[in-house]
Amino acid sequence: MNTTIGPLVPELWADFEDLFGKQGACYGCWCTHFRLSPAARRASNRERNKDYIKARIEAGPPPGLLAFEDGKAVGWMQIGPRADVPEWNNKGRGSAPVDPA
Template sequence: MNRPGFDVKPLTPERWSDLEDLFGPQGPCYGCWCNHFRMPQRLRKPLLGDGARQLFEDRVKKGPPPGVLAYADGKAVGWLQVGPRVDVPEWNNPHRASTPLPDAPAEDARNWAASCFFVRRGFRGRGVTGALIEGAVAFARESGARLIEAAAMDNEEKRSAEGLYVGAESTLLRAGFVEVARQKPGRPLLRLVL
């Protein structure tokens, strides 16, 4: 799972400290620690910060890996939460851009979601997201997934880095994803069949 300049590896318990270093003491996205799509807001919000960090660390220790890390010179520079849709139940809610389609139900663990991206400052715009997607595709294939979906942002040039935590449409299209639905304005549901 390598792209020139980047090495992409699944997030295993041994790599937890690399993720902590990447996310920083507060965690990305206002202390979410990649729990946004894992539980309803009423349960998630009181945990923001240390509680969310502990919850996600416990998830990583339990396994299987909930995503992949991109490394440059041995330092984690990017993260992509990717795995079965069933692991991110809030991503599957009706009325979301990521609502599952009938031909790819959330209950089928072979249907995967690329739900959260994060790239370290100083590395944005340098191909980290593309490397993460390539690594995620390899990881998904090795894990028996049949497809990966992402509910990306279009017009990404107008979005902040935080606003692009769901991924940029143009990067996913370059990686071979195709639009299969547009359930919300500005948020295409993109799919790559493996």
Template sequence: MVAAAFNVVPLTPEHWPALEELFGPQGPCYGCWCNHYRMPPKLRKPLLGEGARRLFEQRVHDGPAPGVLAFAGEVAVGWLQVGPRAHVPEWNNPRRASTPLPDAPAEDERNWAASCFFVRKGFRGKGVTGALLDGAIGFARRSGAQLLEAAPMANETKRSSEGLYVGPESVFRRAGFVEVACHKPGRPLLRLVL
């Protein structure tokens, strides 16, 4: 399958059932439901599972769209959390690979982050990640973002599919992202100026 085979749209309330089906009853990443970077562990961990699902559903309902969803026909096959850095405060933590630089402060809502991918089993390695990133770039531009950053796994880093929730470096490089810092070995901070 090639990226053109996927339709990527912002996650709005009408797409919630498709996302819920994609994530399954337990939710991705041990029941996180994409709250990992949105709140500190002491608040997030007690919510894992159903509490996290409800919180994320409310976020989608209230808007703005917290990311993009990829479809193959009518079936959701991938998700990318993307939006202003200010919406993912834990992603901006000074101990992370994704620590913001002074020229792109997290408080500026025009500075965006592509923080978490999820791709349906059976569709991994088929271009979904690239399609999601392309869709996210368009979504960020239409939403007035001035730049988009990510802290993916370096290509030479040994990784598991679980560890790839941040995405592989090669996908970002192909989309034109350039390295602006490296706070942690194997996790470059990449940026695309929009």
């Protein structure tokens, strides 16, 4: 077994897409739930979520890590600044919001 983990960069989009499958993981969420405001989530759908995360990956910095086992994507972990996830960066949470700048 050969395991590697690295940043999810645009060149790995096809691997990320393959890992998430046709449905986009979690009923088409594409790991955008906490990245979008509630209003944006209500207005979104599977294809918009996919387009959003692809654009986010292309814009950089990498929004997470992709894990590979023998060259096949087998895992994903979303990481990044709190400002990227408005649902975790609001007054209703345990700590004060962080300035997005």
